[in-house]
Amino acid sequence: MARKELIVRAAAKVFAEKGFANATVRDIADEADMLSGSLYYYFDSKEAMVEEVLAAYLDLTVTGYQRAADELADPVEALHKLVSLALHGLVQYRAEVTILQNDWHSIRPIESIVRRQREVETIWLGTLERGVAAGVFRSDLDLRMVYRTLMGAIQAVIRWFDPRGKVSVDEVIEVQSAILLDGIRSSR
Numbered sequence: 001m002a003r004k005e006l007i008v009r010a011a012a013k014v015f016a017e018k019g020f021a022n023a024t025v026r027d028i029a030d031e032a033d034m035l036s037g038s039l040y041y042y043f044d045s046k047e048a049m050v051e052e053v054l055a056a057y058l059d060l061t062v063t064g065y066q067r068a069a070d071e072l073a074d075p076v077e078a079l080h081k082l083v084s085l086a087l088h089g090l091v092q093y094r095a096e097v098t099i100l101q102n103d104w105h106s107i108r109p110i111e112s113i114v115r116r117q118r119e120v121e122t123i124w125l126g127t128l129e130r131g132v133a134a135g136v137f138r139s140d141l142d143l144r145m146v147y148r149t150l151m152g153a154i155q156a157v158i159r160w161f162d163p164r165g166k167v168s169v170d171e172v173i174e175v176q177s178a179i180l181l182d183g184i185r186s187s188r
Contacts, residue, residue, distance in 0.1 A: 003034075003042065004042045006032050006034075007028065007032050007034070007039055007042055007043070007049065008049070008052050008053055008056070009032075010028050010029075010031035010032035011023075011028045011031075011049040011050065011052075011053050012053045012095040012096060012099070013031055013095055014027045014028050014031050015049075015050055015053065015095070015099045015103065016094070016095035016096075016098040016099055016102075019102055019103055019106075020046070020050055020099065020102075020103035020106045020107060021103065021106050023046070024046075025039055025040075025046055028046075028049065047107075047110060050099065050103075050107055050110070051107075051110050051112060051113060053095075053096060053099065054096055054099060054100065054107065054110075054113050054116075055112055055113065055116065057089075057093045057096035057097075058096075058113065058116035058117070058120070059116065060089075061085075061089055061093075061116075061120060062116055062119045062120060062123070064085050064089075065082055065085060065120060065123040065124070066119075066123055068081040068082055068085060069082070069123050069126060069127050074136075075127055075128075075130040075131030075134055075136055075137065076131065076136055076137075076181060076185070078127045078130070079127050079128070079131065079181060080177050080181060082123070082124060082127060083150070083154060083173060083176060083177050083180060083181075084173045084177070086151070086154045087154060087157060087169055087172055087173050087176065088169060088173075090154065090155070090157055090158050090161070091161070091163050091169050094158065097155065097158055098158060101155055101158065121147060124147045124150070124151070125143055125144065125147055128143045128146055128147060128184075129143060131184075135186055136185060136186055137184050137185060137186060138184055138185070138186050139186070141184060146184055150180055153176060153179075153180060154176065157172060157176070
């Protein structure tokens with residue numbers, strides 16, 4: 001594994017476990033089995049490390065969401081796919097999601113992360129708007145609040161879901177999709 005990738009993985013683990021504010025460059029270096037000064041050859045700051053950790057995850061996320069929104073004409077199917085991708089991403093990128101959830105106040109000033117988060121929101125809101133326009137989602141709900149409620153419910157799964165437990169991520173997707181989607185469908 002390349003040294004930079006080793007550092008990024010170590011940083012993700014340390015930030016997720018200790019929190020961005022509490023993690024030190026020395027902690028990351030120890031996790032990567034390197035001298036702390038060596039990290040500065042690859043990154044000029046702890047902020048640059050967290051940006052690298054989150055940018056890769058968010059780029060994959062945005063790409064997957066955009067593909068789903070573009071390929072699925074039915075807004076209900078598209079939203080179900082977005083929920084599915086979000087929950088699979090939560091399992092696969094647990095450290096990155098934990099960092100975003102727990103340390104948003106610390107990483108919010110990083111413009112590239114904020115921009116990617118806005119892209120995620122735009123895709124989800126666009127899918128919800130298509131559903132309202134098609135008459136399959138309720139028009140009486142504030143869509144930004146619907147988006148935030150959906151994401152809050154999805155992201156809360158990280159607190160209790162055990163990928164090695166009795167319940168599979170696919171079962172969680174089906175339950176959450178049923179609860180979340182049925183609550184916003186129109187009655188027509």
